[in-house]
Amino acid sequence: xxxxxxxxxxxxxxxxxxxxxxxxxxxxxxxxxxxxxxxxxxxxxxxxxxxxxxxxxxxxxxxxxxxxxxxxxxxxxxxxxxxxxxxxxxxxxxxxxxxxxxxxxxxxxxxxxxxxxxxxxxxxxxxxxxxxxxxxxxxxxxxxxxxxxxxxxxxxxxxxxxxxxxxxxxxxxxxx
Amino acid sequence: xxxxxxxxxxxxxxxxxxxxxxxxxxxxxxxxxxxxxxxxxxxxxxxxxxxxxxxxxxxxxxxxxxxxxxxxxxxxxxxxxxxxxxxxxxxxxxxxxxxxxxxxxxxxxxxxxxxxxxxxxxxxxxxxxxxxxxxxxxxxxxxxxxxxxxxxxxxxxxxxxxxxxxxxxxxxxxxxxxxxxxxxxxxxxxxxxxxxxxxxxxxxxxxxxxxxxxxxxxxxxxxxxxxxxxxxxxxxxxxxxxxxxxxxxxxxxxxxxxxxxxxxxxxxxxxxxxxxxxxxxxxxxxxxxxxxxxxxxxxxxxxxxxxxxxxxxxxxxxxxxxxxxxxxxxxxxxxxxxxxxxxxxxxxxxxxxxxxxxxxxxxxxxxxxxxxxxxxxxxxxxxxxxxxxxxxxxxxxxxxxxxxxxxxxxxxxxxxxxxxxxxxxxxxxxxxxxxxxxxxxxxxxxx
Numbered sequence: 238x239x240x241x242x243x244x245x246x247x248x249x250x251x252x253x254x255x256x257x258x259x260x261x262x263x264x265x266x267x268x269x270x271x272x273x274x275x276x277x278x279x280x281x282x283x284x285x286x287x288x289x290x291x292x293x294x295x296x297x298x299x300x301x302x303x304x305x306x307x308x309x310x311x312x313x314x315x316x317x318x319x320x321x322x323x324x325x326x327x328x329x330x331x332x333x334x335x336x337x338x339x340x341x342x343x344x345x346x347x348x349x350x351x352x353x354x355x356x357x358x359x360x361x362x363x364x365x366x367x368x369x370x371x372x373x374x375x376x377x378x379x380x381x382x383x384x385x386x387x388x389x390x391x392x393x394x395x396x397x398x399x400x401x402x403x404x405x406x407x408x409x410x411x412x413x
Numbered sequence: 414x415x416x417x418x419x420x421x422x423x424x425x426x427x428x429x430x431x432x433x434x435x436x437x438x439x440x441x442x443x444x445x446x447x448x449x450x451x452x453x454x455x456x457x458x459x460x461x462x463x464x465x466x467x468x469x470x471x472x473x474x475x476x477x478x479x480x481x482x483x484x485x486x487x488x489x490x491x492x493x494x495x496x497x498x499x500x501x502x503x504x505x506x507x508x509x510x511x512x513x514x515x516x517x518x519x520x521x522x523x524x525x526x527x528x529x530x531x532x533x534x535x536x537x538x539x540x541x542x543x544x545x546x547x548x549x550x551x552x553x554x555x556x557x558x559x560x561x562x563x564x565x566x567x568x569x570x571x572x573x574x575x576x577x578x579x580x581x582x583x584x585x586x587x588x589x590x591x592x593x594x595x596x597x598x599x600x601x602x603x604x605x606x607x608x609x610x611x612x613x614x615x616x617x618x619x620x621x622x623x624x625x626x627x628x629x630x631x632x633x634x635x636x637x638x639x640x641x642x643x644x645x646x647x648x649x650x651x652x653x654x655x656x657x658x659x660x661x662x663x664x665x666x667x668x669x670x671x672x673x674x675x676x677x678x679x680x681x682x683x684x685x686x687x688x689x690x691x692x693x694x695x696x697x698x699x700x701x702x703x704x705x706x707x708x709x710x711x712x713x714x715x716x717x718x719x720x721x722x723x724x725x726x727x728x729x730x731x732x733x734x735x736x737x738x739x740x741x742x743x744x745x746x747x748x749x750x751x752x753x754x755x756x757x758x759x760x761x762x763x764x765x766x767x768x769x770x771x772x773x774x775x776x777x778x779x780x781x782x783x784x785x786x787x788x789x790x791x792x793x794x795x796x797x798x799x800x801x802x803x804x805x806x807x808x809x810x811x812x813x814x815x816x817x818x819x820x821x822x823x824x825x826x827x828x829x830x831x832x833x834x835x836x837x838x839x840x841x842x843x844x845x846x847x848x849x850x851x852x853x854x855x856x857x858x859x860x
Contacts, residue, residue, distance in 0.1 A: 285611040295652035307612030326441035
């Protein structure tokens, strides 16, 4: 299955990119990559191309296809980072030793109200995580998931939780 | 922040992943508390930064891409120089004993390049067809190189790609040495690295294919086909029809192994139509070889024989001894089916000797079953006994699992008792084919 080396297409990079430039910009715009990150995303793609070009049959399609995929991965990484931030924030708040009992009680109550809006399997998993401190492998055992799939399930539930936090809007603001 | 609302800047930074931990905790706590106005503000930043519903970015209009290309000029020259010196570095490295190879890789930048890593891994893959143990050593050497690649020089994304590829090749080599558990662990290392890589669709597709082979070896056929389909889509996106074709051929092999001959033939024909014979003639050879067998098994003998003649010419042109041996095996089986038993006998005897010389226990044992079937048809009892008593014990010294050795012993006893029949030979043959990819439970002949 190894890709045999083919002579690199005689495509000087400058000519190739001059031709592709409008489409590269269109891809970055379509995926809404923030400008401050767009250069890095494109640079990584082009650097990869420079080192792998011998195994690439169609440089134009490779660069465009890989850039699109890179953009998708960029957003996937951003979402994962946000979910991890939300998760860590909740776990640390629940475990904060200097918090008065009343504060912890309030947090538990508020969290339960949010969790109750989620799909059933997420409710179960997140209650195990935040109330009982179950790590994913233990949660997998309790809920009958394979250990290899629990992390994916947890990520989906954290996504639901985060979406619920911003979709909330309809609950009366207790703080007035 | 106290009991007040987070300002918009903090909310935005949370969703952009740029808020310090302590502040993140406070903002999240506030949102959990159910503040409607802050949730509404957060929704805007969610859409702009996470859910791809914000306004399209327009970017700076002034030639930033041209500036980027100029900055990449140094890397372009470096990449070319690396490729030019990689072959020499490869020979120098492989001339060393294994322990010294690792030392050189760890201590010398000359052996810490993407180009060298690529060559070593390609060599590992090619070696898998001949000698899986050597393939594994080479893949592990490739992994050692990948781990030394400098992210400052290549960017993190490319170094992750190479590490992912190396792990996938280690996994593949483990599969070839029948360490399927080790292969699974290798892919578990590869995939997270790939997720942090460059997004190279060929890299993704390649690793999907390798995992597809593992699933095939594990006889998880549906999963294998799904993996190959995902790889096909990626190869198609980058416009590489040859690799699309190769993967279709792999898919065909999966269907064949699963016993679905019509789907297998369709996939093989579609794959063959896309293969570039100039680019990789052996891929065409493998596809035609597998198609011949299937056509014959489904009763399309004329088409099979026609393809056999075409393939013979291609084999002679390529001249790979192991491929020629396998082709001779195929010829022997077809000659046997067509009733040319004398010619089949000669061919199969030569094939068994060839596999034994190469210490390939399972193919030798499976070919011996084909020969036993011919002897039985020709009522050559003496040759059958010789096969059972002299040749079969040789397989015990080759890399055959204990249960397969027990099965061959049962076979020998059946020969001695003259109770051997075509049904038992067929069962043995199927059992040995399954055992070749993983240890099978004890062989139990059915009545």
